[in-house]
Every structure is written in structure tokens, then in C-alpha cells.
Amino acid sequence: MSTTTQFLESAETLDMSKLGITQLQNGYVCQLSDQSLIQARGDDAASFLHNQLSNDVEHLNDTQSRYAAYCTPKGRMLASFLYWKMDGNIVLQCSASLQPALQKRLQMFVMRSKVKLSEVSEQFAILGLGGKAAEAFLLTQFDQLPSAINDKVSSDDAGTLVRLHDAFDTARYQWVVAQEKLTAISANMNVSLLKVDASIWRLGNIHAGLPQVVELSKEKFVPQMINFELIGGVNFRKGCYPGQEIVARSQYLGKLKRRMAIATVKTDVVDVAMEIFSDNDPSQPCGMIVSAERNFGEGFACLVEIKLADQEQGKVHLGASDGPILEFLPLPYAYLDVTE
Known part of the structure; x- marks a missing residue:
């Protein structure tokens, strides 16, 4: 049995029928098992991804996370990523329904670039947290919490914490934590935080206006059709990437x-x-x-x-x-x- 499964089974996970907004504002946690992590490491990792994605990767710093689209040459989104730096490498988070095909497609374009792509989902738990009790708990793990949307903090022991868009009138955080660390702290977390299903987190994303491309929606949208540039997922001043001409034309030629x-x-x-x-x-x-x-x-x-x-x-x-x-x-x- 994996650490993630132990954590999920160690307390009741409440579904939507038993919840209200006030309970979520008090503090909750959920396991985002529908997400996968792809790590890019090597001297050319940033430049390689910069040439593949719709956002700036080369100038990403250690205190930021960003959204990016991965598009076909026709500008249709194959995936949406949230990405950040971790231990000098770049981590791409995407829908688990897309990860195998995405990693395979990206690997096709590595060629002579010094970059290695690997799935690291099994090494980490991805947790979504929100509410007052969540902030209090996270301050026992991190010296401070990220205050601005998409900012991140990290430590060798606690992992990576990203501040995401608010929902249910409360701040939300995504915590990427090593499975071993989760084992050590899960008992305290279960005492202080309400365990909820990941559907609550996805509902929060809807109320926050945050889209994610999944298997059923891949190649359906140009980024602007789902407001992706409005949440910071497209940089119109960076260099070329697959579909860049179509994305730019959609923005500059006529009203969307x-x-x-x-x-x-x-x-x-x-x-x-x-x-x-x-x-x-x-x-x-x-x-x-x-x-x-x-x-x-x-x-x-x-x-x-x-x-x-x-x-x-x-x-x-x-x-x-x-x-x-x-x-x-x-x-x-x-x-x-x-x-x-």
C-alpha cells in the first residue's frame, strides 16, 4: 500500500453532499490524485521547454510558478501546465489523463538537447489546502506562506508550496510534498483539517475561473478561448513555440x-x-x-x-x-x- 493510500484511508473523506462553504473556510485538505508531475532536468531543460510552451520558462525564478499551454502547430491546446523550479529542475504539472502521451510527445523533440524527462508523480503527494486551519498548519511546515497568486516557497524538508487563486472566499495552496514526509505529518494533518474529495478542489478551480485541459478536451481550444492568457498562461513577447503564430493572430487580428x-x-x-x-x-x-x-x-x-x-x-x-x-x-x- 502506498503512502498516499494510507493518508487517504486514515480519515474520512467528505463529499459535496456533506459540505458547506463555511466548513471549507475553516480549513480543508484533499489529495489531487488526478494530477501528474513531469520533471525536466539537465543543462538545456529551461531552453527546451521555453521553445515548446506558450509561456516564458528561461526567466522563471525560484519563487514563481506559471501556467503554460502546450499546443499543436494549429494552436490547439494539447495540455495545460502549471510549472515551477524544484531542486534546480523544472516540474510540469498536468492532468494525469494526459501525462503518458505528453511526455512521449515532448521526448520526440529533445533530440540533442541536454534534457531528461521523467515522471516523478510516485515520489510526491500533491495536496490542495484552504482555509484558516490550513494556513495555521502550513506555518508549522514552512517559515512563511506565499502571499501573491502563483508565488511559491520551498524547503528541502517540507517540499514546494504554491499559492493559487482563491475560491470559496478563502486562500488556497497546493503543497507538493515527498511521500516520506507525508507519512510523518499525516496524523497531525488529519486532526486539524477536514478531509474532502478532490472534486471540491476542482469545483474551486471552476469558481476561480481556472481551466485545465484533460483527455476529453485536448485539441478543442486555442488558449484565449478558455481565458488562458488572462490567468498568465501566454507570453506574447517570447519567442516561437508550436502554434505561436495562430495564438498571436487570434489575439492581434480583430476582437476575440x-x-x-x-x-x-x-x-x-x-x-x-x-x-x-x-x-x-x-x-x-x-x-x-x-x-x-x-x-x-x-x-x-x-x-x-x-x-x-x-x-x-x-x-x-x-x-x-x-x-x-x-x-x-x-x-x-x-x-x-x-x-x-
């Missing part, structure tokens, strides 16, 4: 017509890549589901990619022109032109 929005819907099933339909033109889909999780109360919360012209309350349906109605919520950030 498709964006991502947050919505709720009362229904029993919502799947990634499910199509949505507008009353403006019910004969064809106006967008699709990027991610979805059961929300507090009835139904689901979703991230939806949609034509801006069709984003109207009471006029967008899930799955068919007469399907359940989507109700749109405000994004926690504005639609801006990040190149200005």
Missing part, C-alpha cells in the same frame, strides 16, 4: 469572439466537451463544457467556452436546443487585452 464563462445548471449529468446551444441559433452549438463539478445545492457548476454574442441569461441550453438552461455567474477577473 469566443471566451470562457462560469455557469451553473440544474441537471443530473454534465460531461467535459458536452455541447451547448443558444436560442439565437439553435441549429448548431455555440460552445462546449470545459469542466464541471457538482455544486453546493442542486446541479453543477461549469466552465463553458462560448461565443460572446450568445452569452445571455436564460438563452443557453446544455446538450440540446431544448436542454437545461445555463445560468451565468461573474468571472473573478475581467476580459482584458493582456498585450496592451
